[in-house]
Amino acid sequence: MEALRKYFDKFILLNDEEWNDFEACLTKESIQKKDLILKENEKCDFLAFIHEGIFRFYSFNDGSERITAFFFSGDFVTNYRSFLTGKPSEHNIEALTDGVIYRIKLAQLQKLYDKHQTLERLGRLVAENLYLTVANRLDSFMFQSPADRYNELVKRNSKLLSEIPQYMIAAYLGISPETLSRIRARK
Amino acid sequence: MEALRKYFDKFILLNDEEWNDFEACLTKESIQKKDLILKENEKCDFLAFIHEGIFRFYSFNDGSERITAFFFSGDFVTNYRSFLTGKPSEHNIEALTDGVIYRIKLAQLQKLYDKHQTLERLGRLVAENLYLTVANRLDSFMFQSPADRYNELVKRNSKLLSEIPQYMIAAYLGISPETLSRIRARK
DNA sequence: ATCATTTATTGACTTTGGTCAATGAAAAGT
DNA sequence: ACTTTTCATTGACCAAAGTCAATAAATGAT
Structure with missing residues (x-):
């Protein structure tokens, strides 16, 4: 361990x-x-x-x-x-x-x-850390567009993208799979 | 104290x-x-x-x-x-x-x-409590429509509504003042 | 009490994302 | 290898919320 x-x-x-x-x-x-x-x-x-x-x-x-x-x-x-x-x-x-x-x-x-x-x-310390994690995620929902949330995910956690199917990423970003597909298409 | x-x-x-x-x-x-x-x-x-x-x-x-x-x-x-x-x-x-x-x-x-x-x-315990507070709020942004969020606020915290101007409530719910006004109008 | 400022409502229009349906592509099962 | 199922893309359309602008109501200041 x-x-x-x-x-x-x-x-x-x-x-x-x-x-x-x-x-x-x-x-x-x-x-x-x-x-x-x-x-x-x-x-x-x-x-x-x-x-x-x-x-x-x-x-x-x-x-x-x-x-x-x-x-x-x-x-x-x-x-x-x-x-x-x-x-x-x-x-x-x-x-x-x-x-x-x-x-x-x-x-x-x-x-x-x-x-x-x-x-x-x-x-x-663990509780404090978890607090920071959700607080950041709350901010991303309050302040950012779905496209922003996706782009930040790409920047911060590209590993996640390769290991997890796209429709789950969409569910994580709080959007439909179609919308995520379109966000990726336009750029 | x-x-x-x-x-x-x-x-x-x-x-x-x-x-x-x-x-x-x-x-x-x-x-x-x-x-x-x-x-x-x-x-x-x-x-x-x-x-x-x-x-x-x-x-x-x-x-x-x-x-x-x-x-x-x-x-x-x-x-x-x-x-x-x-x-x-x-x-x-x-x-x-x-x-x-x-x-x-x-x-x-x-x-x-x-x-x-x-x-x-x-x-x-304070950290854990704060965690619960943000986690609940994150849920409300992930799972609820603005109208749902507003209605829950009315149910849970009607005191808040009487003491705080409506445009700030809107800013708290993550919507424009106009939208909040319309949510209130239709019902 | 009056005037000025702030706040709330309403309408017209735009933008964004959701839904439904069809099609293509990829992955999994046999 | 072939079939089946799952996953991703694209189009057409719809609904919800945002924006801009005008007006009304409420609040605060003098």
């Missing part, structure tokens, strides 16, 4: 005791393409660290799918809202590729928070 | 020592209508607790104003992004009424985090 530890190091350095306690709570799972690691109406009581694979976080609006986020290796994936509030998830989390994740349960995480102030801090 | 302590109690109970250390870092300020407590391009190095007053958090897109949030007494107001990242703010925070706030500086808050695990936890 060196990958996970490295990811954490970006936020905060854990000593061996903290790390070992944390690692002991993780359970490894192999995931197949199209598996749902979280289903609508379930409570999300876990965080999952993605060792390998791509996931999408989506729900249905009327008939059509809306994708709130994609997650890649090195990311945490969870329904953070359901995780925090205990309410049932309105979203699904689906594997777009085969993969490997490490899960930790909410209850165990809370015990770790109590035991180590450093892990409590890590929890804060 | 009983109001602030009560607000905290919603998250977590502080003992007297923790509370006193925290309170000692607060500075009280009277604010006049139209004052900017944060200006574009400044770093936001504070959290402010609103004892009295209404504030708006806004920026300019091309020529026109976009309002990201309103804040009322009992809320914290800050540019959380600038606060967390240290980057200059792209937003202004303006008082819509006269008011009273209590500021705490980032540096002092960090000292408190180090001193008391409970305050560290409070920091996490």
Whole structure:
């Protein structure tokens, strides 16, 4: 689990005791393409660290799918809202590729928070980071046109474009596949 | 500062020592209508607790104003992004009424985090809460029509409507004042 | 109370993106 | 390799929201 530890190091350095306690709570799972690691109406009581694979976080609006986020290796994936509030998830989390994740349960995480102030801090930093992610995405919806959102995606995350079908990119940008096709055509 | 302590109690109970250390870092300020407590391009190095007053958090897109949030007494107001990242703010925070706030500086808050695990936890809970707020707002932009957003606002926050001019509500909903006027007319 | 300014409404027109349908291209299954 | 299904593009049309401009209503200042 060196990958996970490295990811954490970006936020905060854990000593061996903290790390070992944390690692002991993780359970490894192999995931197949199209598996749902979280289903609508379930409570999300876990965080999952993605060792390998791509996931999408989506729900249905009327008939059509809306994708709130994609997650890649090195990311945490969870329904953070359901995780925090205990309410049932309105979203699904689906594997777009085969993969490997490490899960930790909410209850165990809370015990770790109590035991180590450093892990409590890590929890804060993770929450702050997630805040920044959604806040940026909110801005993109408030201030930018679909074409702007697409162009920024191309600039920032061209990897994503090559690995994910275009109609999902459209669902992520909040537009129809036809519109995305036209945005790409005109330029 | 009983109001602030009560607000905290919603998250977590502080003992007297923790509370006193925290309170000692607060500075009280009277604010006049139209004052900017944060200006574009400044770093936001504070959290402010609103004892009295209404504030708006806004920026300019091309020529026109976009309002990201309103804040009322009992809320914290800050540019959380600038606060967390240290980057200059792209937003202004303006008082819509006269008011009273209590500021705490980032540096002092960090000292408190180090001193008391409970305050560290409070920091996490506040971050988690802010996450939920923006995440809900993002959903409203991704999934709802302007009319839906307006109707929900009427349902949830009718107080806001009576205290804030309609063109600002429109800017908050991400639509033109004309469109809001028409949404209200048809029904 | 009057006048000036700000805010809200309404109409005409434009722009943008959505929907439906047809066609082409690519990928997956046998 | 061939068929089937999925995905992407394109066209025609529609609906929603934006813009510009005129007017009305409300608010504030003197």
